[in-house]
Amino acid sequence: MLAWTIYISLLGAAVLVLLPPESRRAARITALFTALAGLAAALCGAAQYERHVPSGAVADLVNFSWIADLGIHFHLAADGVSITLVLLTGIAAVAGVLFSWNVERRTREFFALYLALIGGVYGVFLSFDLFLLFVFYEIAIIPKYFLIAVWGSTRREYGAMKLALYSLVGSAMVLIGLIAAYVVSGAHSFDLIELAKYPFPVAFQNWAFLLVFVGFAVLAGLWPFHTWAPTGHVAAPTAASMLLAGVVMKLGAYGALRVAMTLFPDGLRTWQNEIALLAVIGIVYGATVALVQRDIKFVIGYSSVSHMGFVLLGLMTLSQIGLSGAVMQMFSHGIIAGLLFAVVGRMVYDRTHTRDLTELQPMNLSALAPFAAVTFVVAGAASMGLPGFSGFIAELQVLAGAWAVFPRLTILAGAGILVGIAFMVRVWIKAFFAENDAKAAPIQIEPISMAERAGAFVLLGTTVLIGLWPGLLLNLITPTLHSPLFQPLWKGGQP
Amino acid sequence: MNSSLDWMIALVPEEIVIVSALAVLVLDFAILRRRTLAGRAAAVGAAACLGCVAAMVWIARGQDYQAGEMLALTPLTQFLKMVLLALTLVVAVISFGARFSRHIGEYFALLLLATAGLMLLISSENLLMIFIALELLSLPLYVLTAFDKSSAASAEAALKYFLFGSVAAAFTLFGISLLYGLTGDLQLGGIAEKLNTQPVEPICYVALVMTLAGFAFKVAAAPMHFWAPDVYEGAPAPIACFIASGSKVASFFVLARIIVDGFGPLRGSAAWEDFRAGWMPLLAVLAVLSMVAGNLAALVQTSVKRLLAYSAIAHGGYALLAFFGNSRQMLPALFFYVITYSLTVLGAFAVVAVVENSGRRDRLADWAGLGRRAPLLSACMFVFMLSLAGIPPLSGFFGKFYVFTAAVAGTPHLGMLWLVIVAVAASAISLYYYLQVLKEIYAAEPAADAKPFRPPHAALLSIALLAGLVIALGCAPGWLLAKLSVVLNTSVFRL
Numbered sequence: 001m002l003a004w005t006i007y008i009s010l011l012g013a014a015v016l017v018l019l020p021p022e023s024r025r026a027a028r029i030t031a032l033f034t035a036l037a038g039l040a041a042a043l044c045g046a047a048q049y050e051r052h053v054p055s056g057a058v059a060d061l062v063n064f065s066w067i068a069d070l071g072i073h074f075h076l077a078a079d080g081v082s083i084t085l086v087l088l089t090g091i092a093a094v095a096g097v098l099f100s101w102n103v104e105r106r107t108r109e110f111f112a113l114y115l116a117l118i119g120g121v122y123g124v125f126l127s128f129d130l131f132l133l134f135v136f137y138e139i140a141i142i143p144k145y146f147l148i149a150v151w152g153s154t155r156r157e158y159g160a161m162k163l164a165l166y167s168l169v170g171s172a173m174v175l176i177g178l179i180a181a182y183v184v185s186g187a188h189s190f191d192l193i194e195l196a197k198y199p200f201p202v203a204f205q206n207w208a209f210l211l212v213f214v215g216f217a218v219l220a221g222l223w224p225f226h227t228w229a230p231t232g233h234v235a236a237p238t239a240a241s242m243l244l245a246g247v248v249m250k251l252g253a254y255g256a257l258r259v260a261m262t263l264f265p266d267g268l269r270t271w272q273n274e275i276a277l278l279a280v281i282g283i284v285y286g287a288t289v290a291l292v293q294r295d296i297k298f299v300i301g302y303s304s305v306s307h308m309g310f311v312l313l314g315l316m317t318l319s320q321i322g323l324s325g326a327v328m329q330m331f332s333h334g335i336i337a338g339l340l341f342a343v344v345g346r347m348v349y350d351r352t353h354t355r356d357l358t359e360l361q362p363m364n365l366s367a368l369a370p371f372a373a374v375t376f377v378v379a380g381a382a383s384m385g386l387p388g389f390s391g392f393i394a395e396l397q398v399l400a401g402a403w404a405v406f407p408r409l410t411i412l413a414g415a416g417i418l419v420g421i422a423f424m425v426r427v428w429i430k431a432f433f434a435e436n437d438a439k440a441a442p443i444q445i446e447p448i449s450m451a452e453r454a455g456a457f458v459l460l461g462t463t464v465l466i467g468l469w470p471g472l473l474l475n476l477i478t479p480t481l482h483s484p485l486f487q488p489l490w491k492g493g494q495p
Numbered sequence: 496m497n498s499s500l501d502w503m504i505a506l507v508p509e510e511i512v513i514v515s516a517l518a519v520l521v522l523d524f525a526i527l528r529r530r531t532l533a534g535r536a537a538a539v540g541a542a543a544c545l546g547c548v549a550a551m552v553w554i555a556r557g558q559d560y561q562a563g564e565m566l567a568l569t570p571l572t573q574f575l576k577m578v579l580l581a582l583t584l585v586v587a588v589i590s591f592g593a594r595f596s597r598h599i600g601e602y603f604a605l606l607l608l609a610t611a612g613l614m615l616l617i618s619s620e621n622l623l624m625i626f627i628a629l630e631l632l633s634l635p636l637y638v639l640t641a642f643d644k645s646s647a648a649s650a651e652a653a654l655k656y657f658l659f660g661s662v663a664a665a666f667t668l669f670g671i672s673l674l675y676g677l678t679g680d681l682q683l684g685g686i687a688e689k690l691n692t693q694p695v696e697p698i699c700y701v702a703l704v705m706t707l708a709g710f711a712f713k714v715a716a717a718p719m720h721f722w723a724p725d726v727y728e729g730a731p732a733p734i735a736c737f738i739a740s741g742s743k744v745a746s747f748f749v750l751a752r753i754i755v756d757g758f759g760p761l762r763g764s765a766a767w768e769d770f771r772a773g774w775m776p777l778l779a780v781l782a783v784l785s786m787v788a789g790n791l792a793a794l795v796q797t798s799v800k801r802l803l804a805y806s807a808i809a810h811g812g813y814a815l816l817a818f819f820g821n822s823r824q825m826l827p828a829l830f831f832y833v834i835t836y837s838l839t840v841l842g843a844f845a846v847v848a849v850v851e852n853s854g855r856r857d858r859l860a861d862w863a864g865l866g867r868r869a870p871l872l873s874a875c876m877f878v879f880m881l882s883l884a885g886i887p888p889l890s891g892f893f894g895k896f897y898v899f900t901a902a903v904a905g906t907p908h909l910g911m912l913w914l915v916i917v918a919v920a921a922s923a924i925s926l927y928y929y930l931q932v933l934k935e936i937y938a939a940e941p942a943a944d945a946k947p948f949r950p951p952h953a954a955l956l957s958i959a960l961l962a963g964l965v966i967a968l969g970c971a972p973g974w975l976l977a978k979l980s981v982v983l984n985t986s987v988f989r990l
Binding site: 138139145184 | 827870881886887888892893896897899900903904909912915916919920922923924926927930933934937938972973976980
């Protein structure tokens with residue numbers, strides 16, 4: 001069932017390409033149904049997996065020989081971690097379509113690229129052959145570029161090209177590591193599970209891990225390779241920002257976990273402290289820079305860097321609670337950042353044509369668009385990591401895991417959370433609840449549409465649901481972390 | 496020993512091509528003099544196509560394979576001839592609509608003669624025969640390059656091509672004469688035998704460098720690449736197609752024959768910290784220079800043809816990496832790469848030719864908004880550009896992947912990884928300029944007076960077929976690899 005998420009999305013993109021150019025309505029509806037079908041397939045697949053594979057092991061979906069000369073297989077499979085991210089992709093995809101309902105220019109092409117991107121993302125999360133994973137990883141680059149370069153706003157061509165080149169340079173690093181691992185292992189296979197069994201020499205792991213991990217982590221916003229993220233998010237149209245922050249950054253974190261950490265556990269131990277340090281720098285730096293931005297999208301863009309720092313920190317703890325927190329944080333940040341970008345990009349920017357805090361201040365948005373204000377406040381609270389939202393449980397787990405390994409860094413990360421509260425409160429006050437004596441000329445804005453409300457409810461509902469009932473995801477994640485594929489990570493002494 | 500009648504029969508495909516070259520001339524001079532230019536072009540072009548198809552049919556129906564002193568016919572040579580004839584066919588189809596000359600008969604006759612040169616080149620067993628075939632290929636190409644009499648650039652390009660070409664040919668001839676003096680043999684096999692048994696004298700390396708210099712010119716590898724940008728830009732677009740595709744396939748084939756068969760014993764080594772004199776370090780230097788010079792120069796081009804020329808130089812560099820593979824992977828990797836590359840670049844130049852014929856120049860700015868004026872043509876260009884950039888699932892990606900993997904696997908202890916790192920990095924940079932072209936086509940707004948334009952059906956059909964092939968060979972490379980492994984098993988190569 002899960003494999004259908006990929007096929008449905010790519011098929012939807014193909015159908016959209018074949019539609020007549022002017023059929024906007026048909027394009028929207030096709031895109032929405034494709035995204036919903038993908039989400040339904042993801043939900044069914046997740047339910048099936050939970051029922052049939054309680055051990056959390058890797059469940060094969062499709063596996064046949066693709067390019068025999070190099071031992072490449074078309075191998076799709078899933079475990080609890082990948083299913084969590086597939087669910088995230090499904091939800092983000094539906095919400096993204098709902099928040100792009102007002103795209104009038106080249107609608108058909110917009111949604112075709114959008115669905116191609118979604119299909120590539122699903123593919124990365126479900127590939128267990130590294131060649132296949134790499135193929136999907138690169139497929140996702142091109143739609144991102146065009147979504148931003150054609151439909152974007154501020155400095156769109158610059159932001160799009162920067163993102164494309166960062167992604168490609170990252171994936172080039174990954175490619176070198178993969179080819180080297182393939183040759184060194186001599187296994188004549190790119191299968192992740194096969195390669196993970198091979199004990200790579202430690203000297204090899206030391207550089208291969210760094211290469212592959214950093215290559216993926218570029219896309220996860222690892223400081224100091226994060227600079228594509230703020231410019232890319234700001235330049236992108238709403239749905240693309242939502243996907244960039246919501247799922248594309250997770251591609252990087254997922255690849256780092258699935259490929260780099262699984263294949264090269266010894267290399268991981270060598271670089272554990274250094275990467276944790278970079279992650280914490282990212283947390284603090286992202287939050288601090290977000291504090292002084294004027295463009296709200298920049299605030300959220302930098303906050304994404306900060307929140308993805310928690311994911312990387314969680315991965316580096318090499319403890320089950322830390323890793324579980326990292327995966328939870330990937331899911332949670334995907335939902336919350338998507339919602340924040342949706343409010344700013346769709347509800348505010350499309351109506352007021354500005355995201356500048358000083359220009360928004362006199363508008364008194366909380367009166368003009370109360371729904372946007374409320375949504376933003378709730379999403380902001382979720383982003384701060386308040387209890388009751390998904391971010392709380394995720395960051396708590398990460399900090400608990402990190403405390404055992406890097407106590408000093410954990411304190412810094414905690415300080416990052418406090419700064420995170422500060423920049424969010426600043427945006428609340430300035431953008432939505434400014435006290436102004438001199439009333440600016442009241443402007444008329446169109447009311448919040450049904451599609452936007454629906455999208456907001458989907459995302460808000462998810463973060464609250466997971467916040468109140470984290471077991472829904474933890475039941476998927478925890479058994480998987482005990483599965484054989486993850487065993488090499490725990491062997492180094494951590495429980 | 497075979498009688499000469501046997502050879503006459505064995506070489507029927509070549510004869511068909513030569514006879515049709517003459518027939519085309521007669522047809523144009525004797526019968527069609529009074530017709531309009533377009534009518535003549537269609538009739539003569541159709542006759543030329545017919546000749547190619549007849550030769551292909553003759554090869555496809557199978558024949559006895561023969562090996563002689565001068566020429567050898569093996570499954571591999573016949574397969575490559577099919578590929579070359581197919582490439583010529585496309586070039587001929589694109590030339591239908593060309594308006595650069597009134598000398599239609601001469602044009603197609605020279606094109607067919609050059610093709611005959613390619614076919615003989617593929618079959619040559621003897622260094623003298625190789626040289627003669629090279630000249631038979633080069634002389635028509637010099638003339639064809641100058642065929643646009645209304646353009647000074649065309650004449651300049653031809654002069655450059657001719658001067659560089661004759662110097663390169665002189666180098667090759669000098670190298671051959673040295674080899675003959677050293678070994679007393681002109682047969683490739685005999686030379687290798689002598690080099691194996693005799694002590695290697697320093698003059699052998701002089702012969703190696705001289706011979707390779709000539710072929711480096713043919714494949715446009717830096718530092719022998721200076722002719723390429725001017726020729727690609729100045730020559731009529733269909734001729735640029737031919738030089739970039741057919742001529743390249745044959746040149747790489749002969750380069751492989753000479754290096755693997757002739758100079759096999761003089762391998763040397765280019766592994767990290769283990770450089771030894773031989774053709775390996777020489778090719779490594781050529782590859783690095785080509786990849787770096789080609790990609791860096793392409794970054795700043797504003798003419799699509801020049802951009803493609805520099806990209807061709809870079810791609811020559813990637814293809815050279817295949818020579819570092821082990822005996823099992825080297826030739827499949829090389830031929831897969833070169834064949835798929837030539838299909839792609841042929842398609843890309845064909846698009847340029849069609850756009851030029853519509854009265855536009857090949858400046859990037861002239862392509863603005865092409866995506867909406869000629870959607871199918873632009874979609875094909877999209878495929879070609881991304882394939883050249885190495886984005887999956889297109890054939891350019893798999894070609895590069897296979898070549899890189901072969902190069903890493905060919906030397907123990909990852910000795911050649913340094914070269915692959917250079918290649919992957921260069922390839923990542925190259926996405927920038929391919930995206931520049933696509934950005935003009937899809938993201939830029941068309942000029943206000945731009946009208947939709949309809950490309951000629953025959954050209955559009957062949958371009959679409961090429962695009963389909965590029966996609967199909969990327970998704971299912973196993974087909975071509977299986978074919979290659981069949982023909983290589985019984986090949987002329989003595990590895």
